[in-house]
Amino acid sequence: MSGSPGATKLNENGIPDFESLPLREGDPKYSAWGLYGDKDELGTLNRLTDDRVAEAAKNEIKTGVRISLNWPLNAQKDSDSGFFNRKLFHQDLFAKPPRCVNDDKERLFYNGVTMEDIHEDGGSGVNGIQAWAQKGIVGRGVLVDHHSWRLEQINKKQQPNQELDPRLVNFDHFATTPIPLGDIRACLESQGTEIKFGDILFIRSGWIPKHQTLSLSSPATLASHASHNPPSFCGLEPSPQLFKFLWSHFSAVAGDQPSLECWPPLATRDPVNSGDQSSLHEVMLAGWRMPIGELFDLEALARECRNRKRWSFFVTSEVVNVKGGVASPPNALAIF
Known part of the structure; x- marks a missing residue:
């Protein structure tokens, strides 16, 4: 490889512009490999500096x-099995060749770590969740209440001579239904919510109340x-524009559906590189090591935000400290 991250121009937030990636x-x-050094395991959580956390508090x-963001572990107790063929209250990881879904990029994980690196000496723990457990995921949270916004748009357009948007009306939580960047921006504008660099983004799609x-x-x-x-779910629509939006603003992203992005993943076609296909999982996790949260219970949070007419809050998430772990219950609280 040629070139050095140290020679890359950084913007006012201390990161390279999206157009500079890789x-x-x-x-x-x-990918943003090497930005914080070849041995870094925090990725975009480096954005949660002590100063930013103190300012958010x-x-x-x-x-x-205080509002809990944890969906009860027994919320699916009436089902025989979970989605993705997962046992309830227990998860095993299976390799399913020829496509091994490890949220990697080109069979490489964040900073070029290989599967062999992870498994050497009985489990090296590199890129494990224990790196995130040391300081937790703590900072300013922002809720995009897409579910409420969508219903409001439908109600507004039910006036005489107003044409309903079929994309919003026919939104299906259990289909590969995309939430595009334009909707996220429109929702933020409707809420009057300002984004600050390093924020932790939450997207409420309404999947949990639909499930209930x-x-x-x-x-x-x-x-x-x-x-x-595979099962089908609504979620974020992967696009170069959305990648740029996430990279430019956030330290972590979470949603209330089983997959942050619409699932199965939509093939993303970059107009500049017509053959490119990328998913949010591989770009965010393997490319940036940006945490992805799924199945967060955002119902009480949405009600509190609406009552206060404020969709920002302090948030803390303490993941479990397991060497080599790949996931954790959120253990999250929003504090107003």
């Missing part, structure tokens, strides 16, 4: 009201959705 010739597209914590409705009214339908392989 930082070195030969690295995977959109000062500006966001006003009343001490089906669990009560049509468990057979819910079981049918769970039996699909």
Whole structure:
């Protein structure tokens, strides 16, 4: 490889512009390997500096009201099995050749770590979740309440001579339904929410209340959705524009659906490189080591935000300290 991350121009937030990615010739597209050193395991969590966390606490914590973001572990107790063929309350990782879904890029993980690096000496723990457990994921959170915004748009357009947007009306939580960047920006503008560099982004799609409705009214339908392989879910629409948006602003991103991006992943076609296909998981996790949160319970949070007319808050998430771990319950609180 040629080139050096140290020679890359950094913007006012201390990161290279999205257009500068990858930082070195030969690295995977959109990756930021080497930005914080070849041995770094924090990735975009380096953006959560002590100063930013202290500022978030000062500006966001006003009343001490605390909201849990943890969906109960027994929330799917009425199902025979979980989505993605996962056992309830337990998860095993299986290699499924020829496509081994490890959220890697070109069979490489963040900073070029290989599968062999991870498994050497019975498990090296490199890029394990224990690196995130040392200081937690703590800072200013921002909620994009897409579900409420979408319903508001439908209600507004039900006036005389107003044409309903079928894309919003026919939104299907259990289909590969994309949430495009334009909707996220429109929602933020409608809320009057300002984004600050290093924020932790939360997207409420409404998947959990839809799941709860089906669990009560049509468990057979819910079981049918769970039996699909692969299952289908709504989620963020991967695009170069969305990649740029996430890279330019956030330290971590979470949603209330089983997959942050719409699933199965949509092939992303870059207009400059017509053959390019990228998913959020491989770009965010393997390219940037930006944490992805899924199945966060954002219902009480959304109600609190609406009541306060403020969609920013202080958030803390303490992941489990397991060497080599690949996931964790969120253990998250939003504090107002």
